[in-house]
Amino acid sequence: MNEARESILVKSLAQRLSELTPHEGRFATPLADVTLMRSDHDTEPATVFEEPAIVLALQGIKRGHLGDEVLTYGAGQGLVVSLPMSFQCDTVATRPGSPMLAIHVRINLETVRDVVTHMVDAGMPAPPAMSPRAMAVMTLDAPLLDVTRRLFTALASKVDAAVMGASLVRELHYRVLQSSAGVCLRELITWRGRVGTVLRSIECLRAQLDKDWQVADLAREASLSSSAYHAAFKDLTGQTPMQYLKTARLHRARQLLGLTSRSSAEVAFEVGYQSPSQFSRDYKRQFGVPPSQDRGTSL
Template sequence: MQLTSPAIAHALLALTPLEGHHPAALDGVTLMRADASLAPAPVLQEPSIVIIGQGLKRGYLGDEVFHYQPGQCLVVSVPMHFNCDTVVGDDGPMLALAVQVDMATVRELLSKMLPPRSPAPAAPSRGMAVADLDAAMTDTVQRLLQALASADETRILGPQLLRELHYRVLQGPGGDCLRALAAWHGRSGPIFRACERIRLDYAQALDIGTLAREAAMSASAFHQAFKAVTGHSPIQYLKATRLHRARELILHGSNGAAQAAYEVGYASASQFSREFKRLFGHSPADAIHHAGEHA
């Protein structure tokens, strides 16, 4: 059953007096506020639990649309590339809390939990899912936000509240994708490792044959399983990862487009520019201007 909590929205509003993404004093936690609706834009969402306090966000992955609103959360278990928009309603700004998924915590918790009653799916499951907040998880989120309002509580209670939040997600339907990808011996395990390989080594000369061999799968089986989890082919996923990393270099460093292209693994600056514009809708030179529109 979906539960909405005005207390979550009130706490988020108090913690985010200004629009934007605000890192909390607790590692892995980001507070988000948008005062106006934002059009769909490409995002690279790292493994995380995104809890909506007010407003609406939508993720677009191919023909799939993931709506998440108050009383719901988005659970992402591998880095996912998709388009995302923000809808602000009459009740005020969009408010959300994002918590980075700690896979070491997930595996440690699973080692102590009883197996789920339903069997694991035979095929790899999508690496993201929308789940309703139950009463226990709503309570955990409220106590986490309360702790973030105090430096002492953040430092002392914050880590155990993050661990509790992981446990609450694993107990509910949103935990299915975390369970599948933490089960290293299932079909999804090699795909998780392949996503991690791309996340760390995106600038290297990776190809589907290499990734398939490392996953101990045939090229065709690897391609099918990878797309089932991420919504993209391995090559599309690698290309999008490189482009997002290049955009970060341009926005947050002193890199020009040509240098950013080289650092993420492109040999051709012109090819990089074409593919960057195809993904983001603007040239690398215009990245900083357009980033302000989607902050």
């Protein structure tokens, strides 16, 4: 498929996505791991805590700010986030009446592991030992656009989604693994690469946010020296391990506050803060509002 035909297909998919998203917002689908996104206006950079995900842009522009680096992707491009991580993102609708349209697919590590096993068994070599950042932009080539088209068709029918949805999401994982952004994703399921070792430590950290973590503890979980771990972590995520820990605690606190009526102090202690006043200061600095304002809002 040449570039002209791919451009036509992107526009066609954008039209279908526009029909599935009648107004601005995020839309759940019959598939739990698939969410549709529409933004009718430009947005200012906002901090998000993103789980491993694939985001396919079909119209407009999205940007991810990772440290000093800005990853920009627009219609016909996608973003792969291979680690649970915090970064800023914003949206450009490009022009009035032309909203940003994208599809968000949560990465399933078991699916990645199974697909990579089959790829290697079929003769595809293992990825190199070193990976770039844990975020990467890719071009939506013909196979990726084709599976996206078939996924949209399935989403229009609950029966089709129930019968074919899982296999289509699996195929989407496979096509992404074959793309230029596939290296960091493939390395997720091997402990020898930087992405895999850092992920292992992140899983331990997030399972015990209230623990008094030190870099040496996390480095031990990753089987790296403290200096090597610190460098790899910052290179991949754009944050130091301690910056990441604070951000993870604050985002978890925001979830807890939105779902419960517990006091800010109770939530602060649950996520690992020893000082409620420090928690309140960090929370307001991160989200622009005091924790009391987010209590019971189901964020």
